[in-house]
Amino acid sequence: MTILGTPSFGDDADRGIPDATVARLPVYLRALNGLRDRGVVTCSSNELAELVGVNPAKLRKDLSHLGSYGTRGVGYEVEFLCHQIAREIGQTQDWNVVIVGVGHLGTALSSYQGFSSRGIRVAALVDADPARIGEVVSGIAISAVADLPALVAEHDVAIGVVATPGEAAQTAADSLVDAGITSILNFAPALVTVPDGVQVRQVDLSIELQILAYHEQRKTTHSAAEGVI
Amino acid sequence: MTILGTPSFGDDADRGIPDATVARLPVYLRALNGLRDRGVVTCSSNELAELVGVNPAKLRKDLSHLGSYGTRGVGYEVEFLCHQIAREIGQTQDWNVVIVGVGHLGTALSSYQGFSSRGIRVAALVDADPARIGEVVSGIAISAVADLPALVAEHDVAIGVVATPGEAAQTAADSLVDAGITSILNFAPALVTVPDGVQVRQVDLSIELQILAYHEQRKTTHSAAEGVI
DNA sequence: CGGATTTTGTTACGGCGTTCACAAGCTCGT
DNA sequence: ACGAGCTTGTGAACGCCGTAACAAAATCCG
Known part of the structure; x- marks a missing residue:
């Protein structure tokens, strides 16, 4: 209780x-x-x-x-x-997600084994580049950004993943919000703003590396100054 | 004390x-x-x-x-x-990292713009698959795991990135430790153990999605149940 | 049947991180 | 030169998280 x-x-x-x-x-x-x-x-x-x-x-x-x-x-x-x-945690149902941005990162995410084993299904891929529409990645055909509302409705998608370059992250998030998405996971190295009622989680892959680098540097500068530990 | x-x-x-x-x-x-x-x-x-x-x-x-x-x-x-x-935070110098596992995720990381803009340079790529050795990804030729010690020494690498499937994560971490690496960033969905003195940070891409899914589910069940604390 | 054993559920506590509020200190206009 | 107006730096309060210790409950065994 x-x-x-x-x-x-x-x-x-x-x-x-x-x-x-x-x-x-x-x-x-x-x-x-x-x-x-x-x-x-x-x-x-x-x-x-x-x-x-x-x-x-x-x-x-x-x-x-x-x-x-x-x-x-x-x-x-x-x-x-x-x-x-x-x-x-909502794993009795599969959660459909849509990935915006099918660069290297989007491709990696679309086939990430950690997703499928946890009830997360990539239902659609979207890219801003018209030349890539129709291309099949990880078994899914890439759609246009304009199709987002239809895709979201069709697959009952509640979560969107932003895997674009940093400059395009805000635009991608806006498109997701317009399409009815209420939760966004942002992998782009840029922070996005969204209306109230929409959840955003930011994942910056380089921050973890920076933290490691910080500790590495402390090691070297410390051992140079005084041989502690 | x-x-x-x-x-x-x-x-x-x-x-x-x-x-x-x-x-x-x-x-x-x-x-x-x-x-x-x-x-x-x-x-x-x-x-x-x-x-x-x-x-x-x-x-x-x-x-x-x-x-x-x-x-x-x-x-x-x-x-x-x-x-x-x-x-x-040690960004006056560039930090060289080596990536183990050149699948989709490793490829994505090797060209992640968030790295280069923050003083992190991917100095080498390593893969366990002999067939892929020599292949050039993001401008870097893939090396064999056996070459890790030489690569680490040559490029003065202190940080290793594990981007293998979950099953291979521990082996990859071991190889990095043997090669003299003292900080490891693990993207594989599996936890690795290392000797004392080696730092490990775990990044599980699906956990963030799970948290979003949890909140999504709470939204729906709350609007359905309503009122009960 | 009753006590010993095992393991959970909970409470108390210490540490860390965040936020508030305010004194100290700098600049600018008069 | 001096007060008015900002802005920093920091001490204190608060809440969250992790750990240890303990009471409650269920099984096992003689």
Whole structure:
């Protein structure tokens, strides 16, 4: 039960499951699917935590947000827990997405194995270049941007992926919003603005590298100054 | 000595910047570079915060970790601040990286514009498939995994990128570690283990989509259930 | 049947990150 | 020269997340 301190008044009612937990649930689900495929029936929080590399207490707390689906003294029933997690994060249905921008990145995403194994289906590809329309990539024919509204309606698409160059990202996002998309994942190295009610998540592939570079530099400058650690 | 946890280093001589700040500095830097290219000389925290979409106080606190480089009543000198951020995150030098796995994702990364604009240079491509060795992708000839140590030494590479399928990720990481790499960015949907002293950052492209799907589902189920907390 | 054992669900706590609010300090107009 | 108006830098409060410890519950075994 959610008796937590949040007033659950004012803003958007109850906030549901913490984002940090939502980000881990797919990882748990993948591990559980693996266990189920190997015929494992039940699993303790310790075993599962070891498997995915997190603290057992954290895992139990994460799962407790879904409800009390474990049995004390026994553990969790793998099959049942799979179903509950899948239901919570929306993996009982396939989610259709449309990718805007079929460059290298768009092509990579259209065949990313991490998608298909998690209930995400690339329903359509769109590119601004007229010369590429009709070309088949990863088994999908590229459509024109003008066809977006029709594609969204036809495939019941709720999520759009922007994989264009940075300059075209805003235009791509605008087209997606006009077509009725309410959630956008932006891989372009540029930030986009959208109307209220539309969710955007920004993925900047180079930021992770920058963080690594920062730590690398700290290593070298530190060892040059004083031989710590 | 602190009794609890890991006291990172020990002294105030430790100029360590919080990870959350390090992750934002590249974003600030890109915006500042844009301003400089348009001839803007000074910039207030409010303007810059609006530009990148963060809270002004947060931005000021982030920048304060670098030192007191602003002028009260005026703002920050764009050119100077660019230089300071670049120095702090190691962007004064180019960072050479090697990409293991030249599938769609590896190809996309090898030509990702977000890299070159941030001082990250793809120095070498490596693939496990003998048939692909010698093939030129994004202007770089693919090498064999066995050549990794030589490539790392030749190009002074400190960071390796894993862009293989999930099954090959651990092998790829091992090869990188053996070749002397100390920082790894893993795009494969699988988690890898490395010796102490080697940094790993995991990027799972599908997790972001899962989070969007979760919020989408909450929208629909909420409008259906309505009212119940 | 009752206690030992196992494992969950929860609570308490410490740390980190974000936001607010305000003093300190700079520039400009008069 | 001096006050008015900005803007930075920072101390304090707040909320979120992760960890540890513990009570509740279910099974097993003598």
